[in-house]
Amino acid sequence: MAAAGFALAVASPVHGDAPARVVSMNLCTDQLAMMLAAPGQLVSVSAIARDPLSSVMHEAAAGYPVNHGGAEEIFLLRPDLVLAGVWSDPVTVAMLRGLGIEVAQLEVADSLEDIPERVMEVAALLGREAEGQALIGRFETDLAVLAGSPEGPRAAFYYPNGYTLGTGSLSHDMLTHAGFTHIVEELGRDASGRVALELLVLAAPDLVIGSEPYAGASRSEEILRHPALGTLVSGAAGMTSGPDWVCGTPHVTGALADLAAVRAGIEAGE
Numbered sequence: 001m002a003a004a005g006f007a008l009a010v011a012s013p014v015h016g017d018a019p020a021r022v023v024s025m026n027l028c029t030d031q032l033a034m035m036l037a038a039p040g041q042l043v044s045v046s047a048i049a050r051d052p053l054s055s056v057m058h059e060a061a062a063g064y065p066v067n068h069g070g071a072e073e074i075f076l077l078r079p080d081l082v083l084a085g086v087w088s089d090p091v092t093v094a095m096l097r098g099l100g101i102e103v104a105q106l107e108v109a110d111s112l113e114d115i116p117e118r119v120m121e122v123a124a125l126l127g128r129e130a131e132g133q134a135l136i137g138r139f140e141t142d143l144a145v146l147a148g149s150p151e152g153p154r155a156a157f158y159y160p161n162g163y164t165l166g167t168g169s170l171s172h173d174m175l176t177h178a179g180f181t182h183i184v185e186e187l188g189r190d191a192s193g194r195v196a197l198e199l200l201v202l203a204a205p206d207l208v209i210g211s212e213p214y215a216g217a218s219r220s221e222e223i224l225r226h227p228a229l230g231t232l233v234s235g236a237a238g239m240t241s242g243p244d245w246v247c248g249t250p251h252v253t254g255a256l257a258d259l260a261a262v263r264a265g266i267e268a269g270e
Contacts, residue, residue: 018127019080019102024049025069025092028247029083029106031057032122034064035249036131044077053212056243056251071095081125109248111173112143118248139250146256148179153206153266155180157241158195158229160211160220166192170248171241178259180207201228206266207237237266 022037023044024030030049033042034057047068048054049061067073071092074082082096082103096103104125109118116136123132155175157165165171167182167190175182183203187195200208208229213221223229239262244254 019125021077021079022081022083022126023067023074023077023079024083025067025074026083026085026088026106027055028085028108028118028249029122030061031055031247031249031251032106032119033083033126034060035135036119036123036126036128038126038128041126043079044074052243053214054243054246056246056249056254058243071099075099075101083122083125109170110168111170112177112248112252113173114170115139115248115250115252119250135250139253142250142253143177143256146253146260147177148260148263150176150179151181152179152263153181153237154183154186154203155207155209156183156200156203156205157209158200158224160218160224162194162197162223164189164192164195164200166190168192170252171245174245174252174255175209175259178256179263180259197223197226197228201232204232205236207239207262208233209239209241212240212242237262 018041020041022033022042024033024042025046027046027048030045034045042064044067045061045064047066049064050058050066052058055061067077069089069092074092074096079101082101084093084103084105086105086107088105093103093105106118106121109115116139119136119139120129120132123129157171164184166184169192172182172184183205186203187199189195210224239258241255244251
């Protein structure tokens with residue numbers, strides 16, 4: 001699979017003005033940092049980085065101490081730089097900055113075009129620009145290979161609480177890059193949000209993309225057990241959006257490869 005090419009960086013050591021001790025407190029910055037950091041440069045990742053349902057790099061994350069996003073525990077790690085997301089806890093971010101620690105907050109990637117920019121942001125922060133350019137080169141090569149011809153099979157996302165994804169999302173861009181037609185456009189929806197099960201059934205997509213349920217029970221998942229949805233899915237292809245869908249990193253090529261395989265099966269009548 002294409003994503004297998006994105007291994008941990010083990011090349012040149014930290015040098016110059018690059019930070020020697022980096023802490024990541026966000027799942028997506030965790031992954032970018034693990035792919036780009038020099039040996040010993042990344043000293044902690046967020047606890048969710050070890051969750052196999054959320055993190056495509058959960059095995060690699062097992063090799064790092066974890067943090068839970070608390071200002072006190074991060075301060076005690078003596079970081080030169082903290083990587084966070086724009087939606088990270090503002091109180092934690094403010095406390096760390098008040099203590100004189102540099103905190104870099106990365107924007108969310110809303111499209112495939114955003115991913116190289118996020119890679120180079122982290123690469124520049126870590127003093128690993130050459131590694132960032134190499135990672136982008138591999139990503140863009142794989143992205144070109146995995147592009148599907150447009151107006152292919154019709155597909156929909158359907159998650160707990162009847163939630164679906166709109167046109168302004170990374171998942172939409174991934175789906176259409178793989179050559180699928182996202183039926184949310186037929187429904188006239190630009191933003192992500194809830195969609196009535198009746199509308200989904202009437203639209204009759206060729207592919208329904210769901211998520212892997214967590215252990216335990218949730219009322220939000222009850223709609224996913226509705227007989228009408230079961231009938232729809234039994235007549236269409238189905239797949240889950242796994243951890244390689246979660247963050248805008250080069251690992252999305254794994255999801256694109258899965259989409260290509262599903263599309264091939266639909267078009268072959270399998």
